[in-house]
Structure formats: C-alpha cells, structure tokens
Amino acid sequence: MSRLELRGIAKRYGSVVALAGADLIVPSGTLLAVLGPSGCGKTTLLRCVAGFERLDAGEIVVDGRTVAGPGVHTPPERRHIVIVPQEGALFPHLSVRDNVGYGLSREERRSDRVEEVLTLVGLSGYGKRMPHHLSGGQQQRVAVARALAPRPSVILLDEPFSALDAGLRTELRRDVRAALRADEATGILVTHDQSEALSVADQVAVMRDGRVLQSGPAVDVYREPADSWVAAFVGEAVFLPAENGARPGTGGTTLSTALGPITVGEVPAGTSRLTVMVRPEQIRIAPAPVDPVVTATVVGHDFHGHDATVTLHLIDGSRITARVPGHTVPVAAGATVSVKVEGTCQAWRDG
Numbered sequence: 634m635s636r637l638e639l640r641g642i643a644k645r646y647g648s649v650v651a652l653a654g655a656d657l658i659v660p661s662g663t664l665l666a667v668l669g670p671s672g673c674g675k676t677t678l679l680r681c682v683a684g685f686e687r688l689d690a691g692e693i694v695v696d697g698r699t700v701a702g703p704g705v706h707t708p709p710e711r712r713h714i715v716i717v718p719q720e721g722a723l724f725p726h727l728s729v730r731d732n733v734g735y736g737l738s739r740e741e742r743r744s745d746r747v748e749e750v751l752t753l754v755g756l757s758g759y760g761k762r763m764p765h766h767l768s769g770g771q772q773q774r775v776a777v778a779r780a781l782a783p784r785p786s787v788i789l790l791d792e793p794f795s796a797l798d799a800g801l802r803t804e805l806r807r808d809v810r811a812a813l814r815a816d817e818a819t820g821i822l823v824t825h826d827q828s829e830a831l832s833v834a835d836q837v838a839v840m841r842d843g844r845v846l847q848s849g850p851a852v853d854v855y856r857e858p859a860d861s862w863v864a865a866f867v868g869e870a871v872f873l874p875a876e877n878g879a880r881p882g883t884g885g886t887t888l889s890t891a892l893g894p895i896t897v898g899e900v901p902a903g904t905s906r907l908t909v910m911v912r913p914e915q916i917r918i919a920p921a922p923v924d925p926v927v928t929a930t931v932v933g934h935d936f937h938g939h940d941a942t943v944t945l946h947l948i949d950g951s952r953i954t955a956r957v958p959g960h961t962v963p964v965a966a967g968a969t970v971s972v973k974v975e976g977t978c979q980a981w982r983d984g
C-alpha cells in the first residue's frame with residue numbers, strides 16, 4: 634500500500650510534448666483510471682512512473698520518497714512498481730505457478746503467496762498449467778497475479794483488458810478490481826474505455842494534451858465535469874444555452890432553457906450567458922403534459938437493447954438526444970411530447 638503523487642511531470646520526445654506538466658494523486662490502496670484520447674500521454678505517464686523514461690521536469694513521489702525529480706532517477710528495478718501490459722507477456726515455457734513466483738525470493742515462492750494471489754484472481758488450483766493451456770482472459774488473470782505477488786508499491790495496468798471480448802472484459806475487470814482491493818494494492822489503470830474507467834476505478838483522471846484536466850471520484854467527474862470537453866469525453870452530453878437571470882431554486886439555482894427549468898449547482902458569478910450540460914438520461918419524456926409544460930417534437934427513436942435514444946426537436950430549433958430505458962414504447966416520429974430535466978446539471982460560462 635503506497636500513495637503515489639505526480640507533481641507537474643513533463644516529458645518530450647524531440648519536438649513532441651508527451652507530458653506537459655501532469656499532476657495526479659493516487660491515494661494508498663486505491664485504483665485510479667486514466668482516461669484520454671489517443672496520444673494524450675497515458676502510456677508515457679505509466680512509463681515515467683515505472684522508471685522507463687526520465688522526466689524532463691516535475692517529480693514522482695511514492696510514499697513520500699522522490700523516485701524521479703530534479704537530479705533523481707531511481708531505476709525501474711528499485712522502484713517496486715510493476716506494469717501489467719495489454720497482453721500479459723507470460724513466460725511461455727514456465728507454468729502458471731512459476732510465472733507468478735518469478736519475481737519472488739526463494740522463501741516467498743515456498744510460502745502461500747503464489748496460491749494466495751492465484752486465488753485472488755480466481756485461478757486457485759491452476760498452478761501446474763502452462764500458459765498455452767489457458768484462455769486469453771485466464772492469461773491476463775495470471776499476469777495480474779504475477780504483478781500482485783511481490784506486493785508492489787504501485788501496480789500499473791496498461792489497457793489490460795483491451796484484447797478481450799466485451800462479456801469477458803466486464804467479468805475480468807470486476808474480478809481484478811476485487812483482487813486489487815483485497816490485496817490493498819495501489820494502482821493506475823490506463824484505458825480508452827469510458828465506461829470501464831467509470832465503473833472500475835475509485836478515482837478517474839481525464840487527460841488531454843499531456844495534462845490532467847480533472848481527477849476525482851467517477852461520479853463527480855461524470856456529473857460535475859470541469860468543462861465541456863471533459864463532459865463530452867466521459868459520456869454523452871447535451872449542451873444548452875441559458876440565461877443567468879437565475880432565480881433561487883431548492884438545492885441550487887434554476888436556469889431557464891429550451892428544455893425548461895434546469896437546476897444547476899454553482900453558477901459562475903458575474904456572467905449572463907451560460908452553457909448548461911445535461912446527460913441524455915436526465916431528460917424525461919412523457920406523452921401527456923407534465924408540469925411545467927415544455928414540449929418537443931420526436932424526430933426518431935434508436936433502439937440499443939438495454940436502452941434507446943430519442944432524437945428531439947426543441948422549441949428553439951435545436952436537436953438533442955434523450956436516453957430512455959429499452960422497454961419504453963417508441964413514440965412515433967412527428968409526435969409532440971412533453972420534456973423535463975431531472976436532477977442537478979452543470980453550468981459553465983459561455984464560450
């Protein structure tokens with residue numbers, strides 16, 4: 634269990650700025666997911682933490698000990714930090730037990746630790762198997778067990794589920810999360826997958842252009858994104874103009890929009906034009922008028938299984954998408970419906 638802190642870390646490759654001063658804190662015993670578009674610096678960040686890259690600036694601190702910083706570069710083998718790559722890179726000629734015990738001392742190999750971590754990842758009794766007798770998902774479980782075995786200060790997971798199909802991914806990430814938690818490991822998970830980041834991690838950090846734009850609990854990043862870019866990156870978002878002629882409402886401020894009155898948290902002071910962000914699942918559609926009555930015209934309905942999206946034409950001429958449960962009976966295109974926004978939304982200064 635270790636706390637990891639990145640303070641303004643920067644890394645260039647020639648003229649390419651891969652990290653432009655990234656700040657991040659991973660509290661001890663927690664898993665932080667790093668999310669961001671291709672090329673934003675996620676892998677570089679992991680490589681710097683592991684010690685495979687030297688920093689140009691900034692500092693990496695593990696449990697109060699600087700492992701990288703001005704004049705300091707602790708080599709990877711002395712950081713006690715492990716990486717689980719996309720495909721586990723198991724030693725093909727070693728059994729599962731020997732793979733997992735590879736980084737351990739002879740004494741530790743003889744102890745229960747190997748079986749303990751195999752049990753944590755759901756592979757109790759698989760010790761004698763060879764890697765080629767395991768499925769892709771099982772191989773990744775072994776890779777995670779091997780990483781956990783020496784009780785590293787930090788475990789880095791570089792898109793460890795990306796080669797697996799969707800059903801297996803969900804199960805594996807849940808089990809890996811449980812294994813890390815049971816072992817009180819501190820981890821960083823790099824992923825492209827928004828729902829994976831939001832569902833699996835204690836904290837989510839969103840990166841862009843070598844910087845961390847926002848980090849915090851998944852619920853906060855989803856519901857209270859720092860800006861419209863983060864909002865759109867972590868989920869679907871509807872952006873509406875609003876006037877800041879705010880009248881006080883209960884539990885926040887109520888703004889007037891084309892989707893009717895919307896409750897927002899904090900409103901930037903001294904601005905009249907605002908942009909409000911609404912998640913599509915916050916929009917309720919009803920065939921009969923609801924109070925207060927705001928209407929929209931249905932443009933179309935797209936069925937996705939567990940949910941469906943409804944495209945709506947609002948009174949101000951804009952088109953937006955609402956998300957409804959999959960069992961909702963589709964409303965015919967051209968029909969008029971009433972709309973209402975539930976819950977609290979986020980507002981920013983316009984532009």
Ligand SMILES: Nc1ncnc2c1ncn2[C@@H]1O[C@H](COP(=O)(O)OP(=O)(O)OP(=O)(O)O)[C@@H](O)[C@H]1O
Pocket residue numbers: 646649650651669670671672673674675676677678825
């Ligand atoms: N060894 C290298 N030499 C030169 N440029 C590099 C090197 N490694 C990374 N880069 C560049 O640094 C930037 C950040 O790359 P990085 O691999 O960290 O991004 P990423 O967020 O992990 O991307 P992806 O999601 O596609 O894996 C990119 O512009 C990339 O092309």
